[in-house]
Amino acid sequence: MSVKQQVLEQLTRPVVEGLGFIFWGLEYIPQGNRSLLRIYIDHEEGIDVEDCATVSRQISSVLDVEDPIQSNYTLEVSSPGMDRVLFTLEQFAVYKGHEIEIRLSRPFEGRKKFKGLLNGVEDSDVLLVIGDEEYVLPFEQIEKARIIPRFDQIDG
Structure with a gap:
């Protein structure tokens, strides 16, 4: 910040x-x-x-x-809305299990954009699962992170 x-x-x-x-x-x-x-x-x-x-x-x-x-x-x-931006580690922890998009301020393992399942927070890192891999992204390098809303089909 x-x-x-x-x-x-x-x-x-x-x-x-x-x-x-x-x-x-x-x-x-x-x-x-x-x-x-x-x-x-x-x-x-x-x-x-x-x-x-x-x-x-x-x-x-x-x-x-x-x-x-x-x-x-x-x-x-x-309002933050359904596709809310996440600003703090506490907010990341609350939304564990949700799909999110993350943009980093500098490349991590050759890329700046990530999209995957938020697997929680560990110390000052954000854990993101993409496919079979878990990425440990340093919070201070996150430029922007946003929840990807799910619109599950409703029967009826």
């Missing part, structure tokens, strides 16, 4: 949690003179558009005062 992302999390996490939501994670994507700050919130009863709007208004107020992003930016507040 970059220093900028750490600062943004320190400013926004207390706002999200103070409103009774779970701070799932954030993405900060600098794009020249128009950056994107995407904050994911969750709740055991789910998230709706009004929840996102409420959190967005509160975070906007804090960011206006603190001014951590010098350029113009777009703020998005969203």
Whole structure:
């Protein structure tokens, strides 16, 4: 996580949690003179558009005062959704047994993209099973990881 992302999390996490939501994670994507700050919130009863709007208004107020992003930016507040991005080792541990996609910041055994079954966490590594092989991927090298939703057929 970059220093900028750490600062943004320190400013926004207390706002999200103070409103009774779970701070799932954030993405900060600098794009020249128009950056994107995407904050994911969750709740055991789910998230709706009004929840996102409420959190967005509160975070906007804090960011206006603190001014951590010098350029113009777009703020998005969203539910993590079914294809949620995983940000922490704790989140990886919770989703053990799910299929995920992982993109690394640098190649591991000649590749940067992996897709397989999440087999848990060991120390600061993520265990991923692809076919008959288990890969031990260092957490600090994971650039992005996302759950692959399953839409099992429903009889009826």
